[in-house]
Each structure stands twice: as structure tokens, then as C-alpha cells.
Amino acid sequence: EAGVVQSPRYKIIEKKQPVAFWCNPISGHNTLYWYRQNLGQGPELLIRYENEEAVDDSQLPKDRFSAERLKGVDSTLKIQPAELGDSAVYLCASSFGETSGGRETQYFGPGTRLLVL
């Protein structure tokens, strides 16, 4: 069974440019997460989807970040415009179960490493 797929794996852009990341979760997983991982830190949640609904986006910088999961399967995270401080690894994860109370394992993709120059 395929794991969580993310693309691109690496992206280098200049500041003020837009950038988008794509994630395809494990088949059947209805919960999808986007995390940002800064160098030397643990992942921090940006947004969580239950099917196509964003149920927790409190940590998403909405002035420049947006996300969508239109059909409740794959998802796109966008930054426009990018800033130097956005350089990080962007991780996508998925899990099965909406109301399992947090015990369901999250499965992570390899991440997209973004460098903003």
C-alpha cells in the first residue's frame, strides 16, 4: 500500500514568489494534516482536515497561507507571497478516523523542503 505522497520534494524560490505543495494521503484516510517543521524543531500543525472540511486552522497564517482539500482526498497548501521565514520542511500526514479522540496513528509523507531566498 502506498504511503502519503508529497510533491515536490524540494523547492527553491525567491521571496515574494508564490509556491504550492501537494499531498495525497493514504487511501481511506479521511483526516489530513499539514505541518511545518523548522530546523531543529518538531512539527507544528498548520491545518487539519476532516474529509473536505478544515476543522482546525488556528495556526495557519491566513494572510499568506491557504489550503484546500476539495474532494476530501488530496490537498494543496499554498503560500503567497513567500517570506524568508517560511523556509522549512512542510509535512503532510493522514490518519483514519474523525472522532477517535486522538489515538489514531498519523502517517507522514517525506515532506517538501522549501528554501526562500
Place this chain on the structure above:
Amino acid sequence: AQSVTQLGSHVSVSEGALVLLRCNYSSSVPPYLFWYVQYPNQGLQLLLKYTTGATLVKGINGFEAEFKKSETSFHLTKPSAHMSDAAEYFCAVSGRGTGNQFYFGTGTSLTVIP
């Protein structure tokens, strides 16, 4: 709200020696606890998790962790380190309510010395 603290951002052990990575959590009720490993340029992979039942949890690659409520700890151990264990290890906590938000620690980088 939940949080985790990982003591020691860098740990070095000799090959064959005991591995001990420390994790303490803060939560008003016993949470769900997880250990993940991250190899260079890869995503996080689950090592083990505690949800309920037996407090000593065995995971993959010979790792285990023990949930100690009195100490609010969930330390990760392995009796004998292998070179392949060198990686970044993250402890995470999740609440028992609806939703599934994980809070990760800052990670511990494990170096195995031959």
C-alpha cells in the same frame, strides 16, 4: 492543553550500549503518547504508541517505552544501540477528546558511536 518536553537535544551512545531518550508530558488527563523517528530527508515514522492498557509498550526495531503516570513520563529505551538507530526522535502527545491534534517535542538527535 497538552505539551511535551524532551530532555537532551543530543544524545550519544556507543554501539551496543543502552539507549535512553527522555520525554515528559504535561496534561490534565492521561493523554495518548507517541514516539516517532525521523531519518535524514525523510518523514516521521511511528516507533510505538500508548493509548490504554499495558504501560510498557513495545515498538519496532527493538524500542520500547513505559508510561509512568506518577512521573508524567514516557521515556524511550533500547537495550543495545545499532548504527542504524542514528536519527532524530520525537515524542508527541495527543488529547483524549474529539479531534486528533498532536503536539510534538523539539526532538532528540541520537548519535551512535562505533
